[in-house]
Amino acid sequence: MAHTNRRLKAFAYHLLVGGLALIMLYPIIWLAMSSLKPNDEIFTTAYSLLPSSFEWSNYSKGWAGFGGNTFANFYKNSFIIVIASTFGAVASSALVAYGFARVSYFGKAFWFTCMMITMMLPRDVTMIPQYILFSKLGWLASFKPIIIPQFFATPFFIFLIMQFIRTIPGELDEAAKIDGCSRYGIFFRIILPLIAPALVTSTIFAFYWNWEDFIHPLLYLNNPDLFPVSLALKLFLDTDAVNNWGGLFAMSTLSLVPIFVVFFLFQKYIVEGISTTGLKG
Amino acid sequence: MKKLRENDHLVGYVFSAPFILGFLVFTLYPILSSLYYSFTDYTMLGAPNWVGLDNYQKMLFHDDKYAKSVSVTLTYVLSSVPLRLAFALLVAMILNRAVTGIGLYRSAYYLPSLIGGSVAVSIMWSQVFGSDGLVNSVLRTFGVDASTNYVGSPGYAIWTLIALSVWQFGSSMLIFLAGLKSIPASYYEAASVDGANGLHRFFKITLPLLSPIILFNLIMQTISAFMTFTPAYIISRGDGRPVDETLVYSLYLYRKAFEFSSMGFASAMAWIMLIVIGLLTLLIFQSSKYWVHYETKGEG
Numbered sequence: 001m002a003h004t005n006r007r008l009k010a011f012a013y014h015l016l017v018g019g020l021a022l023i024m025l026y027p028i029i030w031l032a033m034s035s036l037k038p039n040d041e042i043f044t045t046a047y048s049l050l051p052s053s054f055e056w057s058n059y060s061k062g063w064a065g066f067g068g069n070t071f072a073n074f075y076k077n078s079f080i081i082v083i084a085s086t087f088g089a090v091a092s093s094a095l096v097a098y099g100f101a102r103v104s105y106f107g108k109a110f111w112f113t114c115m116m117i118t119m120m121l122p123r124d125v126t127m128i129p130q131y132i133l134f135s136k137l138g139w140l141a142s143f144k145p146i147i148i149p150q151f152f153a154t155p156f157f158i159f160l161i162m163q164f165i166r167t168i169p170g171e172l173d174e175a176a177k178i179d180g181c182s183r184y185g186i187f188f189r190i191i192l193p194l195i196a197p198a199l200v201t202s203t204i205f206a207f208y209w210n211w212e213d214f215i216h217p218l219l220y221l222n223n224p225d226l227f228p229v230s231l232a233l234k235l236f237l238d239t240d241a242v243n244n245w246g247g248l249f250a251m252s253t254l255s256l257v258p259i260f261v262v263f264f265l266f267q268k269y270i271v272e273g274i275s276t277t278g279l280k281g
Numbered sequence: 282m283k284k285l286r287e288n289d290h291l292v293g294y295v296f297s298a299p300f301i302l303g304f305l306v307f308t309l310y311p312i313l314s315s316l317y318y319s320f321t322d323y324t325m326l327g328a329p330n331w332v333g334l335d336n337y338q339k340m341l342f343h344d345d346k347y348a349k350s351v352s353v354t355l356t357y358v359l360s361s362v363p364l365r366l367a368f369a370l371l372v373a374m375i376l377n378r379a380v381t382g383i384g385l386y387r388s389a390y391y392l393p394s395l396i397g398g399s400v401a402v403s404i405m406w407s408q409v410f411g412s413d414g415l416v417n418s419v420l421r422t423f424g425v426d427a428s429t430n431y432v433g434s435p436g437y438a439i440w441t442l443i444a445l446s447v448w449q450f451g452s453s454m455l456i457f458l459a460g461l462k463s464i465p466a467s468y469y470e471a472a473s474v475d476g477a478n479g480l481h482r483f484f485k486i487t488l489p490l491l492s493p494i495i496l497f498n499l500i501m502q503t504i505s506a507f508m509t510f511t512p513a514y515i516i517s518r519g520d521g522r523p524v525d526e527t528l529v530y531s532l533y534l535y536r537k538a539f540e541f542s543s544m545g546f547a548s549a550m551a552w553i554m555l556i557v558i559g560l561l562t563l564l565i566f567q568s569s570k571y572w573v574h575y576e577t578k579g580e581g
Binding site: 010013014016017018020021022024025026027028030031034043044045046047092093095096098099100103104105106108111114115118120121122123124125126127128129130131132133135149151152153155158183184187208211212214215218219230231233234236237248249252253255256259260263267270271274 | 301312417
């Protein structure tokens with residue numbers, strides 16, 4: 001009796017938790033399946049996941065893009081922005097994190113406080129003067145205003161890497177110092193290899209944030225030649241009467257693929273990153 | 282020894298240079314100039330003219346759109362943040378057990394918050410809640426005569442945005458889950474022996490021990506809810522339609538600054554936002570004395 005009861009409970013648990021998970025994921029599945037439906041079917045049979053025939057041409061129609069700008073170009077732009085920004089953000093944050101975690105110097109507490117405040121500062125406050133600054137520098141209509149600020153360290157990553165450095169025993173630094181290693185040597189030869197997991201976590205999040213970033217490209221790029229994928233999707237909506245639903249759904253689905261791939265490859269790092277520092281996903 | 286320490290000052294600044302330079306150029310200078318612009322009529326054409334408190338006065342007392350956007354934003358923040366945290370905590374508690382397949386469930390609940398900020402999801406959401414979208418077509422299969430375009434109707438529009446935000450409870454859930462795992466099982470066992478029921482255990486053990494994590498989540502989620510932009514921009518096609526019902530604060534600020542070139546007015550908006558968020562964060566911190574429980578060593 002007790003045995004059956006327990007199995008019944010386990011079944012009810014999986015039914016509830018699994019059912020709820022399915023409801024959560026359903027819109028994403030719906031988007032992906034609709035991207036394979038013929039254009040006129042997407043909204044007439046929205047209740048059904050299965051298309052009457054698989055319309056792979058939605059992908060080629062969507063990929064063709066707008067006015068000669070194909071998605072090959074938009075993906076290229078996205079990857080340039082994402083790779084440069086991610087590298088800049090993670091590399092600079094690792095340097096700063098080491099300084100904050102291991103070196104004691106005059107004014108450190110002050111700069112650390114500045115960093116914590118920056119972390120909570122609403123973007124809207126700096127957005128306008130930054131725009132004016134970049135326009136005076138002649139950086140508008142290029143990737144510069146999106147990429148260059150990333151080379152000046154991201155508070156969230158500094159914080160995450162700091163936490164990680166603190167778990168490394170200080171004796172390692174001391175031993176290296178006695179062996180004649182400079183601070184820079186200690187950082188590059190000893191600390192850097194040891195903090196690889198924190199660097200991977202930061203890289204993953206930097207990738208996500210930059211891949212999904214919409215407001216900065218919207219602000220700084222006005223020539224479709226330079227649009228990343230996020231901004232290119234908006235072009236579908238700009239034509240007043242949207243008629244290429246299939247293409248829109250197909251390219252929307254495709255834009256999520258890199259996110260899913262990275263998620264399935266690095267799940268462990270993502271879950272740990274969020275759990276330990278409260279990073280927003 | 283002294284020489285080494287002095288050297289450390291230099292080394293410290295070399296390592297911290299990226300942050301310090303970035304802070305001065307991309308954060309501090311913009312904050313201060315934003316304050317200055319907020320007292321001017323700057324439009325990016327010609328020099329800014331000092332207008333004193335004009336922008337603030339216009340904004341707070343003579344701008345119906347501003348009042349509307351404040352009310353829309355407050356509805357959004359005050360609904361989405363508590364709902365999101367409640368869902369996160371509830372699902373975290375359900376998932377906090379050793380069952381086969383739990384990792385799969387955890388990923389499934391987390392995925393929406395991973396992709397939720399993207400343009401693709403905002404586009405998807407506006408179609409899910411469109412007149413012939415997923416929601417209505419499901420309702421119709423249940424025999425309900427549903428044809429409302431939720432995204433386009435004044436009463437519903439903001440709630441589609443709130444639903445989109447609540448849908449992304451996954452990252453808070455992961456943080457709660459980590460917190461729940463750190464509560465020793467012996468606490469619950471002891472409470473059960475003393476005859477405490479589930480509700481008691483929740484209010485006397487789970488909630489107090491999680492309260493520091495709840496505080497952290499509450500502050501970070503509130504700040505990011507105030508800044509919400511992309512979903513409102515995409516779903517309302519950039520103008521806060523229907524009739525400004527989705528004109529969240531950041532969207533109105535963006536339109537003022539970059540569509541109407543009222544840099545001064547928009548800067549004043551940004552400063553009011555900064556002050557409100559600052560005060561609210563302070564208020565939450567102050568209130569935490571009464572509801573956040575910090576475990577002291579030697580007590581437990």
